[in-house]
Amino acid sequence: MTRLLPRRAGTASLMLQVVLATLPGLAALVAFFGVGVLLTVALAVLGAVLAEAFGLWLRGRSIRLGLGDGSAIVTGLLLGLALPPLLPAGLTMLGAGLAVLLGKHVYGGLGQNPFNPAMVGYAILLVSFPVAMTTWTALPQMLANGPAGLLDAGAVIFAGASPDAFTGPTPLDDFKHREGLTVAEWQAVSGLGGHFAGQGWEWVNLGFLAGGLYLLQRRVFSWHAPVGMLAALALCAGLFWDGGSSSSPGSPLFHLLGGATMLGAFFIVTDPVSGARSPRGRLIFGIGVGILVYVIRAFGGYPDAMAFAVLLMNAAAPMIDAWTRPRPYGHPPASASKEP
């Protein structure tokens, strides 16, 4: 049967739907990590919008039109969601600004960037400020004392107060450096194991999953990239899962609902601009990201891997496109035609 495809909403409306779809995940983040999340997200959006205006002005483009497409807001929002909630304000805005300027405008603006701008900003911050970028608010303390309030968060973010009182490793980070504990022992000792994946993070991931499914249902993007990524990640984790020994890199569920997995699967690898073009290409793109995320998490030096995995696959996207060009109507099958 013929699958009937309706007219698409305008670009600005697509961006608005993406913003709405982040709300469940954002709510979960705020619930576990406090209002600092909101401050950081707001700062990231502000930084991205200012940089967008600056970039448009430098390039002599209409600032009103350029801001109207909403892409800068989405870039800032996605970066803000990925950053540690108590990151100093200056770093957040720097990251967001560089994401828009070095991730997008230097290539010629919206639609021209080979790399995902939010991930460019994230990667710059991660390699430049590794300590700040891996300092997360600690969940056990938060759950014991209630999440950091606005004043505390503000003091850390704006005034440079020491975040030590609130910080601790993320489950992924702590799990990676568990020093010979079996998975069951780690869960008992760290208190970070959560119900089925990682404390708090499992809910954050479920929130982003819900938003992603909404976008999928609204046909904002196709299923290929997210399903490819999640399937590849789960498959890798399943292959190397030994039931929970001291050297185990974690169960499939732990990886699917840990760290930035769902944010990445539905909000980052689905970026049409920096991804592959054809449905088959997007599937391959997603699978590549899934494999890289697992490899870096399990065997690499960083606890999470979304930014690097996505940037590496962004670089591979043009090649994937060349491989997966659809056969036009009335042309012989690919085996008979020449190399692209």
Added chain:
Amino acid sequence: MSVSDWDSPLHPLAQALDVPAGKARTRHMAIEASVIPELLRLPLELYAGRQAKPCVTVGQRVRRGEIVARGPDAYDAAIHAATSGRIRGVADTPLPCIELEADGDDATVDPEPLSDWRGHSRPELLTQLAESGLMGLGGAGFPSAAKLEAAASIDLLIINAAECEPLLTADERLLTERASEVMDGITILAYLTSARRVVIAIEDDKPEAIEAVRVALREHPFSLAVIPRGYPSGSERQLVQILTGRQIPSGRLPVDLGMLCHNVASAWAMGRAVIHGEALTERIVTVTGAALLRPGNLSVRIGTPVADLLAARGMNDTLLAGIRLGGPLTGRPVTDRRLPMGKTHGGLLAAGAEELTPAGVELPCIRCGACAEVCPASLLPQELHRQTRAADLDALAELNLVDCIECGACAWVCPSRIPLVNDYRLGKSALAAEAARQAAAEQARTRHERRQNRLEQERRASEAAREARLSRVDAALARAKAAKQNREQES
């Protein structure tokens, strides 16, 4: 299922565009006669930019059905007066046309039917079609006689009644009301092409027309294929694929695969031309759109200016987003309302904003891929867009721009409101210009090479002649020498 149903499995498009269901507005409206305007503009344009040459004089009185212009080729469709009146002259605006002042009598020439048409030769029948002004009424406007001349013996004749274009219901009404006349036309087509199989293809959202065809088919050996709705199922190449599973190779025609596609309105007109001797002076047009007060399916005289037709049906200018000759996706925008209705126009839209491809400020392409999803030719519309803007002709050729059928599905879905089809038309003409330039250069090169060869040959010939002359001289000298020696020995 009935005996007449197409029994090969269908190969529906994997995905197609879902267009708004605006056909409901006119689908149940019976065909009615339209106004005859005071001034008709009979278009002189023929297929592919060629023009018919007028064969009447200024001031001459003509009756309906009288030929007023002919094309350069024998099988070109003739142009007829669409009502009786006086030739005012030839005009170049809004397009090359003969202006005809109607006298209101609408007197018609005596028809010259070939009622015993099976007794006539193929060339006679083809001439009758050309003299009756027959061309493809589905949109391309290729002269019917020329198309049939090249298809003397085919395997499959496809009658295209898919009518996938949104809002238009002209073909649907034609089948609903005049199915048996359509069958007459198809019978002639099948005879002329010696078609072994004949199939009539209709989209499944037209139950009345389907029923009418089923009834009419009780007396005809043709089959009916009800195909799934989805734009552009009625495009020739897509329809061939849906019905047979085969794709027409790039740059070839259905006839190369032993198939021929004919629009259902053309088939009907063919029956009228042969059996009733009527020239093509009117066609059924769906006049519709959100800005039109009284939409309908009208029998419109060729040459009726858009303005007269719209005025007759009442237009609300405040709702008007654009006028289109044809459908919302492939129709031609009308900026000058003096433009006349031509033979290929099955629709006239006074469209509201929702009925047209979204216009407005073009935003950058975000490579969302919506265009690629709906492209029936499986091209990469966003890449084509990028390369047309970059004017990279090699890339455009590599991306198979020539295979674009300009169906407009990509622009319809584009969230950034990019007028993609305009880009492709520009790109195609750039490619054609480049090809022409290369052909000219190639021709100049061969001419030069031929000249070089000729000079070389002339040089060789003259050298050979000189050598022959020299050898003759040598031989003569030798003979003289020998003779001298002989003489010396004798003496």
